[in-house]
Amino acid sequence: MQSTDLISCLPAKEIYGILPKEVFAIAVDSRSVQLESVFICIRGYTVDGHDYAMQAIESGAKIIVSEKYLELDYTRVACIVVSDTTRAIGLLASKFYGYPSKDMTMIGVTGTNGKTSVSGILHNILLGLKENSSLTGTIGFNLNGQLYDSANTTSDALNTQLMIHRAKSEGCKTMIMEVSSHGLVLSRLAGVDFDVAIFTNLTHDHLDFHGTMEQYGQAKGLLFSQLGQDLQRAKHAIVNADDLWSERLKEMTCYPVWTYAIHQPAQFQGSNIQLQSNCTQFEMSTPEGIFPVRMNLLGEFNVYNALAATTALYTQGYSIPEILEQLEQIPPVKGRMERLDNELPISIFIDYAHTPDAIEKAISSVLPYKTNKLIFLVGTGGNRDRSKRPVMALKASVADYVILTTDDPRDESYESILSDLEKGMLHKNYACIGDREAAVKHAISISEPGDIIIFAGKGHEDYQIIGRTKYPHSDGDIAVLAGKVKFQDSPSRS
Numbered sequence: 001m002q003s004t005d006l007i008s009c010l011p012a013k014e015i016y017g018i019l020p021k022e023v024f025a026i027a028v029d030s031r032s033v034q035l036e037s038v039f040i041c042i043r044g045y046t047v048d049g050h051d052y053a054m055q056a057i058e059s060g061a062k063i064i065v066s067e068k069y070l071e072l073d074y075t076r077v078a079c080i081v082v083s084d085t086t087r088a089i090g091l092l093a094s095k096f097y098g099y100p101s102k103d104m105t106m107i108g109v110t111g112t113n114g115k116t117s118v119s120g121i122l123h124n125i126l127l128g129l130k131e132n133s134s135l136t137g138t139i140g141f142n143l144n145g146q147l148y149d150s151a152n153t154t155s156d157a158l159n160t161q162l163m164i165h166r167a168k169s170e171g172c173k174t175m176i177m178e179v180s181s182h183g184l185v186l187s188r189l190a191g192v193d194f195d196v197a198i199f200t201n202l203t204h205d206h207l208d209f210h211g212t213m214e215q216y217g218q219a220k221g222l223l224f225s226q227l228g229q230d231l232q233r234a235k236h237a238i239v240n241a242d243d244l245w246s247e248r249l250k251e252m253t254c255y256p257v258w259t260y261a262i263h264q265p266a267q268f269q270g271s272n273i274q275l276q277s278n279c280t281q282f283e284m285s286t287p288e289g290i291f292p293v294r295m296n297l298l299g300e301f302n303v304y305n306a307l308a309a310t311t312a313l314y315t316q317g318y319s320i321p322e323i324l325e326q327l328e329q330i331p332p333v334k335g336r337m338e339r340l341d342n343e344l345p346i347s348i349f350i351d352y353a354h355t356p357d358a359i360e361k362a363i364s365s366v367l368p369y370k371t372n373k374l375i376f377l378v379g380t381g382g383n384r385d386r387s388k389r390p391v392m393a394l395k396a397s398v399a400d401y402v403i404l405t406t407d408d409p410r411d412e413s414y415e416s417i418l419s420d421l422e423k424g425m426l427h428k429n430y431a432c433i434g435d436r437e438a439a440v441k442h443a444i445s446i447s448e449p450g451d452i453i454i455f456a457g458k459g460h461e462d463y464q465i466i467g468r469t470k471y472p473h474s475d476g477d478i479a480v481l482a483g484k485v486k487f488q489d490s491p492s493r494s
């Protein structure tokens with residue numbers, strides 16, 4: 001691409017050196033710089049990318065985008081100084097790839113809990129409708145059924161634009177993106193033109209990063225306030241009317257707002273909900289009438305997620321019957337109240353709950369059909385928001401027996417994580433076991449036929465991060481193996 005054309009999108013404060021005629025790539029990491037490319041210096045939480053400008057030039061960078069003047073050999077390279085290089089990534093990358101988000105229906109899903117679930121439901125319904133759709137979020141980047149790893153729920157702006165470009169090139173009509181509050185605040189979505197913004201809920205999480213719930217909510221609001229760069233197309237904001245933050249979000253957008261809810265009046269409303277161990281039934285009232293729904297997704301929280309997804313697809317012209325026909329067939333989202341299929345006389349659920357609200361929702365989804373003990377295993381990650389730990393244990397206290405353990409302990413000691421959790425326990429029927437594998441085995445060892453066990457926190461993840469190392473770990477595999485040993489003489493299922 002002509003370099004003068006590319007950089008015309010940047011609000012440059014100063015330009016040093018001579019621009020090359022053309023550039024062929026963009027990089028934000030000096031280790032992945034290609035010949036004749038642009039390198040953008042990012043001040044990170046660990047290192048400062050400006051310190052890697054020389055390394056980038058050695059590898060072939062011809063333009064450096066920086067936040068300050070750098071001592072460089074300006075006979076070899078040009079340097080463009082901007083006030084915010086993080087934002088520059090999205091501007092440059094979207095231009096470089098030809099603004100790919102403008103050519104697809106872009107659906108962004110934000111909220112504390114439910115992003116992966118709503119995104120997965122949308123993706124599966126669209127696939128069922130034979131629409132070519134792609135998805136990016138916590139589980140990775142799903143392009144035509146191929147899953148690519150990603151380090152973050154919302155990737156950096158360069159990778160984000162690259163994924164959108166790839167989805168467009170592969171003929172995708174829709175792209176669904178999980179939008180994290182970190183992603184919004186750190187400009188990872190700069191240059192993405194969303195058509196639909198969905199809000200699930202705002203509850204306690206990530207206060208180590210945002211400071212207060214107000215700032216956390218404002219961060220989520222950026223998806224709504226930034227909705228609609230392309231005035232050619234209709235835009236839609238979709239909010240959960242049962243969540244108080246929705247009123248604030250409504251004020252942040254100038255586009256039509258659609259509501260869904262269970263308790264408050266809404267355009268898409270769930271009622272007469274019956275939670276069962278293998279399905280959920282409810283009535284959905286919509287602008288096209290009232291429809292009975294029976295879906296494989298479990299728990300009341302999934303009624304919210306199904307309502308959000310249905311609303312979004314309705315705004316895109318799909319009829320309610322065709323949406324619901326697909327909704328009824330889709331499998332549970334991996335690791336979200338996923339009931340393990342096994343021959344054991346106990347019911348085992350794997351769930352990704354790692355916030356107080358998600359724990360409350362996970363537990364309440366099994367209470368209607370619980371006949372024996374409910375054993376709940378809860379762990380929290382190390383080096384992250386400590387303030388939510390006691391509240392998570394408090395919510396877990398609704399279970400008959402609680403096992404306090406770790407999630408990804410990272411560099412933090414088991415003792416420090418467990419003592420924070422323990423502060424929230426409301427009864428004494430619990431055990432503290434830092435080693436998660438031992439904790440899972442303990443849950444099985446104390447279970448009796450008819451019991452329900454929920455293993456919360458790891459969900460779809462097949463690893464545990466201890467120190468800086470990722471070890472293979474699967475709650476489900478450990479539990480089923482331990483269960484087979486324990487119950488080998490009584491294999492009937494409850």
Ligand SMILES: CC(=O)N[C@H]1[C@@H](OP(=O)(O)OP(=O)(O)OC[C@H]2O[C@@H](n3ccc(=O)[nH]c3=O)[C@H](O)[C@@H]2O)O[C@H](CO)[C@@H](O)[C@@H]1O[C@H](C)C(=O)N[C@@H](C)C(=O)N[C@H](CCC(=O)O)C(=O)O
Nearest residue numbers: 028029030042044045046047049052152153154156180182
């Ligand atoms: C706190 C945070 O958000 N960190 C993100 C950040 O890492 P960082 O600031 O430490 O990066 P850094 O190592 O200092 O590097 C700074 C710059 O120097 C460059 N560099 C570095 C080394 C080198 O040799 N050469 C070089 O050029 C880097 O490429 C980078 O551009 O930039 C990385 C690359 O984009 C991210 O992967 C990383 O996310 C980490 C893994 C993370 O855990 N983030 C969490 C807090 C997060 O973002 N979570 C949200 C929410 C999830 C949820 O809702 O649950 C998410 O969207 O994932």
Ligand SMILES: Nc1ncnc2c1ncn2[C@@H]1O[C@H](COP(=O)(O)OP(=O)(O)OP(=O)(O)O)[C@@H](O)[C@H]1O
Nearest residue numbers: 112113114115116117138301336351352353358361
């Ligand atoms: N709509 C919802 N409301 C409340 N809790 C929910 C909702 N949807 C899912 N949950 C709970 O939150 C957990 C995580 O769900 P999900 O992965 O969909 O959320 P997420 O927003 O993508 O989370 P993360 O940002 O951590 O990846 C689920 O396992 C479930 O316990």
